[in-house]
Amino acid sequence: xxxxxxxxxxxxxxSVLEKLGMSAKRSQVCARLFCETTRDGVYTHGIxxxxxxxxxxxxxxxxxxAEPKRVSGHGALERWDGQRGVGNLNALGAMERAIxxxxxxxxxxxxxxxxxxxxxxxxxxxxxxxxxxIGICWTNTMPNLPPWGGVDPIIxxxxxxxAVPRAGGAVVLDMAMSQYSYGTLDAYNDRGEKLPVDxxxxxxxxxxxxxxxxxxxxxxxxxxxxxGSGLSIVLDMMAAMMTVGNATHQLAADPLLETGVxxxxxxxxxxxxxxxxxxxxxxxxxxxxxxxxxxxxxxKRVRYPGEQTLKVRAENTxxxxxxxxxxxxxxxxx
Amino acid sequence: xxxxxxxxxxxxxxSVLEKLGMSAKRSQVCARLFCETTRDGVYTHGIxxxxxxxxxxxxxxxxxxAEPKRVSGHGALERWDGQRGVGNLNALGAMERAIxxxxxxxxxxxxxxxxxxxxxxxxxxxxxxxxxxIGICWTNTMPNLPPWGGVDPIIxxxxxxxAVPRAGGAVVLDMAMSQYSYGTLDAYNDRGEKLPVDxxxxxxxxxxxxxxxxxxxxxxxxxxxxxGSGLSIVLDMMAAMMTVGNATHQLAADPLLETGVxxxxxxxxxxxxxxxxxxxxxxxxxxxxxxxxxxxxxxKRVRYPGEQTLKVRAENTxxxxxxxxxxxxxxxxx
Numbered sequence: 001x002x003x004x005x006x007x008x009x010x011x012x013x014x015s016v017l018e019k020l021g022m023s024a025k026r027s028q029v030c031a032r033l034f035c036e037t038t039r040d041g042v043y044t045h046g047i048x049x050x051x052x053x054x055x056x057x058x059x060x061x062x063x064x065x066a067e068p069k070r071v072s073g074h075g076a077l078e079r080w081d082g083q084r085g086v087g088n089l090n091a092l093g094a095m096e097r098a099i100x101x102x103x104x105x106x107x108x109x110x111x112x113x114x115x116x117x118x119x120x121x122x123x124x125x126x127x128x129x130x131x132x133x134i135g136i137c138w139t140n141t142m143p144n145l146p147p148w149g150g151v152d153p154i155i156x157x158x159x160x161x162x163a164v165p166r167a168g169g170a171v172v173l174d175m176a177m178s179q180y181s182y183g184t185l186d187a188y189n190d191r192g193e194k195l196p197v198d199x200x201x202x203x204x205x206x207x208x209x210x211x212x213x214x215x216x217x218x219x220x221x222x223x224x225x226x227x228g229s230g231l232s233i234v235l236d237m238m239a240a241m242m243t244v245g246n247a248t249h250q251l252a253a254d255p256l257l258e259t260g261v262x263x264x265x266x267x268x269x270x271x272x273x274x275x276x277x278x279x280x281x282x283x284x285x286x287x288x289x290x291x292x293x294x295x296x297x298x299x300k301r302v303r304y305p306g307e308q309t310l311k312v313r314a315e316n317t318x319x320x321x322x323x324x325x326x327x328x329x330x331x332x333x334x
Numbered sequence: 335x336x337x338x339x340x341x342x343x344x345x346x347x348x349s350v351l352e353k354l355g356m357s358a359k360r361s362q363v364c365a366r367l368f369c370e371t372t373r374d375g376v377y378t379h380g381i382x383x384x385x386x387x388x389x390x391x392x393x394x395x396x397x398x399x400a401e402p403k404r405v406s407g408h409g410a411l412e413r414w415d416g417q418r419g420v421g422n423l424n425a426l427g428a429m430e431r432a433i434x435x436x437x438x439x440x441x442x443x444x445x446x447x448x449x450x451x452x453x454x455x456x457x458x459x460x461x462x463x464x465x466x467x468i469g470i471c472w473t474n475t476m477p478n479l480p481p482w483g484g485v486d487p488i489i490x491x492x493x494x495x496x497a498v499p500r501a502g503g504a505v506v507l508d509m510a511m512s513q514y515s516y517g518t519l520d521a522y523n524d525r526g527e528k529l530p531v532d533x534x535x536x537x538x539x540x541x542x543x544x545x546x547x548x549x550x551x552x553x554x555x556x557x558x559x560x561x562g563s564g565l566s567i568v569l570d571m572m573a574a575m576m577t578v579g580n581a582t583h584q585l586a587a588d589p590l591l592e593t594g595v596x597x598x599x600x601x602x603x604x605x606x607x608x609x610x611x612x613x614x615x616x617x618x619x620x621x622x623x624x625x626x627x628x629x630x631x632x633x634k635r636v637r638y639p640g641e642q643t644l645k646v647r648a649e650n651t652x653x654x655x656x657x658x659x660x661x662x663x664x665x666x667x668x
Contacts, residue, residue: 074607109440146627175565225513227507240616244612301483
């Protein structure tokens, strides 16, 4: 594993994007988001994902020149058309707009249809929390998860983010509706390890901790069995209905061909009603109640969602971004 | 099991509430909500729950005369004080207000603090969907669930509801953050049955399907392990921060003493931006994609969230509400 300074990686990715026709200004931001994702330890959706992202530009699924367009609005709610542009830039802009709407109306909502994969979901949660508002966002995805009681992967793992601002460090939940991503299943499989908890079904329909069996059956497990299955369905419904865009069943079941997804960005502004100090204190006390609770393993501490991110972020900022040599070679050759 | 007509049960509960000092008009509505809960098959929170609800009136935790009060507002967002009044009436009023705000601003939000247990969470989802808007609501609860990595039940099972309107039948997800409620664990235990999937830990910290072991350890399992634990924490944070109200760690860990909980009611109005017909079609197609997918068990069909409710509702409406004779005796004696 190489360690390369953040700025150097960003500059390299930016050059690649510019060669692909993206404007200098947008390339700068798009590259930054990939780097920040690796910096925060979400290695599956950062630099390692960049080559696949470039493929979707080359195959025409992602239009680097398209800018999102406001379709309609009513008070605190707006509908935008992503015009099949760059997923992470579209999402960043949508959350920015939702933040503005939240400041104006107390809460805000942008429904962004016809867009592309936003890469790391958590990005837009950290963005909202960094602006001092609660951010809730989710995306639908191509079909990749069987519903509870079903066999075929016809629902999406539809990542959901809930981010809560806090002076002492935002609390950011970033969860897909599958217990494990296929990336994680691959990683366990490569290491020849079993999963810590059941992650899906084998070909005979039995729950299993064997990643190889799940990779063979393509029957990953929804979070909480029937509950995550239901949550996936309603997240898809809300996103497709509010955008009047595509639902999971309409998306190509191939990461290189998936395009035109539907996303939701909601903000709530606790400061809109005053009591900002009291609100901060409430957040701190809840975090403390979790951190100070009795751990299951002596010597470990119970963590709040997003806590680990700040630690990894500090480490990768100091040491440089960890980059696979093979991936780096590939990017340098682009 | 007796079968008693809806109206007769409602009249009986109403009389009890009036004797306890609740106005005739409010008693009528409060009794209706209990009856509708049983009618919809949520037996733990309907008529069977009524005696315990009466106890919380008698012990002073629920003030039958208190009416919710608007504390502050900013555009599409309002903060209300439930004044420790009747939980289901407060919640019904809060969702009603959120529906109005959603009609006005495209989306709406009411943060209701200092209120009491709302009984069936799904009630307010069906209410929103019935009014043609998407409803999202959740409540925090007394501490009753250990966080992931922790031993003591210091987080809440914080039920979350997401309801999507649809002409052919609303899609309503009603899920607590524990894989099983204690009521369900009790029921399996009474029948001497194992749980279908892991429901918590035994006293040695091993995952188990044995309800007795979980009832002994008081270590129920969050939905999706670490994911549901994180979701419970952020739901609590949002509710407490937006209401400037109590968080789970401040609530009495006793169902008879729990009071002053914090609740959130959000609405999104798909029709605000036009395209109502297209929106309906999207909902129908998603439901069809789920229902028409291949079932894991031959002869069964994959169901969408809330589908079963309509079937049970029809049955209980026709046959009368199922009421335990012992519970009914108790209520008649009140």
